[in-house]
Amino acid sequence: MLAASPGERLRTLRDLLGFTQKQLAEVSGVQQSWISEVETGSREPTEAALEAISKATDTPQRFFHVQPSTVPLDSLRFRKSSSASKVVTRRVHAFYGEGFRVTEDLLGDAGYPTPPLPYATSDTLSQEDIEELAEQTRETLRLAPDKPIPHLTRALERAGVGVAPIVLTDDPDDPPATGGHFGVSYWGGLGAPALIGCFPGSQGDRERFTLAHEVGHLVLHTFRPRAADPEGEANRFAGALLVPRQRVLESITEKNSLSDYARLKATWGVSIQALIMRGFALETIGETRRRSLFVQLSAKGWRKKEPVTVGQEAPLLLWTLLSRRFGARPYRPAADTLAIHPTVLRSIAPTPSDKVDGPRKSPVASVRSINRQ
Numbered sequence: 001m002l003a004a005s006p007g008e009r010l011r012t013l014r015d016l017l018g019f020t021q022k023q024l025a026e027v028s029g030v031q032q033s034w035i036s037e038v039e040t041g042s043r044e045p046t047e048a049a050l051e052a053i054s055k056a057t058d059t060p061q062r063f064f065h066v067q068p069s070t071v072p073l074d075s076l077r078f079r080k081s082s083s084a085s086k087v088v089t090r091r092v093h094a095f096y097g098e099g100f101r102v103t104e105d106l107l108g109d110a111g112y113p114t115p116p117l118p119y120a121t122s123d124t125l126s127q128e129d130i131e132e133l134a135e136q137t138r139e140t141l142r143l144a145p146d147k148p149i150p151h152l153t154r155a156l157e158r159a160g161v162g163v164a165p166i167v168l169t170d171d172p173d174d175p176p177a178t179g180g181h182f183g184v185s186y187w188g189g190l191g192a193p194a195l196i197g198c199f200p201g202s203q204g205d206r207e208r209f210t211l212a213h214e215v216g217h218l219v220l221h222t223f224r225p226r227a228a229d230p231e232g233e234a235n236r237f238a239g240a241l242l243v244p245r246q247r248v249l250e251s252i253t254e255k256n257s258l259s260d261y262a263r264l265k266a267t268w269g270v271s272i273q274a275l276i277m278r279g280f281a282l283e284t285i286g287e288t289r290r291r292s293l294f295v296q297l298s299a300k301g302w303r304k305k306e307p308v309t310v311g312q313e314a315p316l317l318l319w320t321l322l323s324r325r326f327g328a329r330p331y332r333p334a335a336d337t338l339a340i341h342p343t344v345l346r347s348i349a350p351t352p353s354d355k356v357d358g359p360r361k362s363p364v365a366s367v368r369s370i371n372r373q
Helices: 008-019 021-030 032-040 047-057 061-065 086-110 125-139 153-159 205-223 230-242 245-250 258-268 272-281 286-301 315-327 331-338 342-348 363-371
Strands: 077-080 161-165 181-187 195-199
Touching: 008 021, 008 032, 008 047, 008 086, 008 286, 008 342, 021 032, 021 047, 047 061, 077 153, 086 161, 086 181, 086 195, 086 315, 086 342, 125 205, 153 161, 161 205, 161 315, 161 342, 181 342, 195 205, 230 258, 230 272, 245 286, 258 272, 258 286, 272 286, 315 331, 331 342
Parallel strands: 161 195
Antiparallel strands: 077 181, 181 195
């Protein structure tokens, strides 16, 4: 095993904080040329300079000497928009890598079981293959084969899949910034931990679909890293996981109106658009009807903001493990022991809040208003 490299860790810290070398030099008083030379390996770091950076950035000094995450970041699966910047993507990589390292530590220390997820190995996957893998995943997560999933996050956590919010802001009053990113995930395979990184702040139905999409990557692409259409496969898997095939065959037909889809959204916690695509994937509606429905969605302004509120889900597993080990106010002692920046720790293991993780809001009023339109 390679020794930890303070230069690489220094670069990781800058990525975590979103700092340039110049900005880090300004806040720490350490010369920019020293930072550059240490990061490139042309100069040995001094503990005095690392301590200055540590104090200026509120980072435990052990951070510079700890082993990095075992996750190969170039194999991460991202769900992001084409506009996502490279700078923000590097910051997400750093957040996720540090989050994975801490997750491995917390799960291992608690003796938590690793996820027994099914996995695909075939070069190509048909829709039928994806349906079967989604059914197997429901069985693994101990979910009913034909019922809505009340809380997908909790089901994943019970099975040993960590879920970690990634919040790219240091100000709690600022809205979460995703930079065009929606989800990121990695699983090393049987006997290894798995972690899904998510970006809170979007609508509940979108967050649930992103989670299901990332589960799709874990199941479909852990052993198929060169799949031709990984995003399309993960989307189809997400639909199959959230809305089982038999229920689609029973409830989605060419006759469904947008009001019908809104009621289905309230039941399944899946967007109207995803439900339309689910019916299209299983051929219960055709291309002409799919186009017509999306035209209607655009005309109503529902492509960007749909009716019917789906409550947001909040993770609990990492906070529970953290608080059991470090107490009710765990961030400072845990940051020192785990050699992690407190900001990252607060992001990936947020304190539970009833305001976020309460019962799903009733969509009845919204559905009634749709019926009147």
